[in-house]
Amino acid sequence: MRAYELIAKLSSIVTPKVYALTSDLIPLMPISTLLPAEAGEGILVGYDELGRPIYLDFEKLPNAHGVITGTTGSGKSTLARSLALSVYEEGVRVLFVDPHGEHCQFVEKFGGISLDLRARVLDITQPPGISPSQWSLELSKAAKHVLSLTESQRAILQDALLEAIEQGTLERALRYLEARRHDPLLEELYVKVRTLLKPFMRPCLNLEELLNNELVSLVLGGGALGLTYEHSVFLTWAVLAELEYFMRSKGVRSSLELVVVIDEAHRLFVLGPENVLVRAFQETRKFGYGFWALNQLPSQIPLEVYQLVGFLIFLPGPKEYVDELASLALLSEDDRDFLLFGIRGTGIVVRQGDPRPRRLRLAIREEAIIR
């Protein structure tokens, strides 16, 4: 190849020598030109500013837990349904914890079961594969947070509930407490617990049977004829705890089998970091299920949750809401503006292992929109 070298060298006299200083070349460096890489697998969330599809890949994410935040009317529930439909089509079971009953129509459209826990009473005296003492401890913790009980009141309630679980009827618990009403502290406990347990006296439903269904919506609150706020929160706690023990009893799973969508998750988040949902985010990764919490205000979500979830989706909102988000996630000025001026159907996704927020036009599926 001597001839080539010779002519290349001779011809180089017509090739001008161009010089550049460092700054002139900065716009051509990969760090200046490339966008974050995209995996291209998983469930489609939306399209970024260049029209590239952005996915949630549960095989690659450390866990399937997620949080969707957005002010009222921003489209959290619609987005959750759209994502849920995508995972459902991949063979993952989906359970909606639905305080307002807004997902029932969607669930029924796809042949799922919509169950109104205001009409059918869940049997909370059946321990889900754990000992009665453990279950009574769980229920007493739920009651403690919902009713603002002291630790000593909770301990007494635990004993009462243990007796009820062993006997298979909640009336035993009330009788246990009634027998101790002479103490003013226990009088207060009795009154509060009686009100709380009243709707659960005649149970007709075992949750374990339901959990084997593919698509379920549990309506557990709201409405004039429905449960009170406290009942709804207590019931949600009980359902999630039961679910946790149910999934644990099935052993460790490597793949995602169940997604639990919790609407109005603030009802549990405001109960403090010890609540069942935060515990679920912390401990349930390996049992094959993920929780997707829908919440309006970022400040209501305990900080631990931001550190634990596999993905976060922020929908547009007003300035105060965006300021709160910016302090929690790595949001740039552009990201803040995107949320402030964003319209419905847009959002920002942050995935664990890839902290760079992606600004998206959300890919909302037609079937997820309820008119």
Add this chain to the structure above:
Amino acid sequence: MLRARVLAALLIVSFILYYNINKVLGLLTMSFSLASLFPLLLLFTYERLYGVPLPSRTRGGLALVEDIGRRKKITVFLKVVDVRHGFFDLSPIQLYGRARYLLDGSMLDPESELYIIYTNLPRGVLNAYIALGITIENFEDARKKIKQIILTLKKHLLGCGVICSYAKPYEISVGKFFEKTKTSYNLVILTTVSLVILMLLSSSLVVRVIYAYGTVLLTSCLILKRSLGPSFKVKGVTLTLVSNEALYSNPSTLDLLQRSRWINSILYRLNEDFLLVIKVKIAPPHVSDILERESYRAYELGTALDKLSIVSRASRLYTIVERRFRRRESLYEVNVVALCKSKDDAFKLSRSLGAIGLKLRKPLLLTPVLAVIPL
């Protein structure tokens, strides 16, 4: 470029001499200039007749090996898998700092040649490669040296937030831009006919000289074809860097961020296949001395003659000196080659790079331009 202009001027002068002043002197000058221009015209003719010859480089595992005299140039390749941070999340000053560290720090020795290569895949995927060419004298333990170079470069890039994986030279698909030309025997016939005509020709000396020159060119092309082996036609448009206007301005970090956005935007929006190769080499130390001297000289001349145009030129040159010494920017010799399948993409790319000061043009000769591509 200057030498080519001088030769062209010499050719014109020789014609004037021949016809008006002294025929012998004119013929001598013409012969000299034609002989000097010969390689360029030969290559130009060769490219038009046969296509562009491409260098033959040895692809050894993860490196490309090329003989440069007694020494060997080893070029190693890394594929950019991801960037942890970039123009999309960094502040202007952070982007400036990181990109500068990336470029200056990648030059492992003063003779290194850094290549940044961009190419696209279907579905809007942009691939980037970073290659580093190092010239070594002793080829013993080459494998060990290649490994060492790759690891050092990879570690440096990781420090800049650029995640790379090992890449083999043939991973970058350039075949789609080249088409092998078929051997034609028409040229053999044409050359033979030319030689016969030349022998029978009885016109003025100048016409015969020029005709003979053409015949020699054709004959040389035939000989060259045998030595060079296969040649290729480029499918699409080839562009090369002809000047850098950005050198004379002092951009702020915000300007650089904005320019990065432009380049990002264009690279992701080109519709058809393209290959963009940026070759960067540290400029020899005397270049910056020449620029500095030229700046002072232009200023002195401009003020002495009271010519604003010269003073203004001095000021432009002085900007380079200032950037070099005050901002401690390194001076590089740069080649940019772009191969675009479509004319539209070539136009867009040339406009975008032009907007950041890098002027691209279609080259007259493709061989020296394509030799820049490390493949």
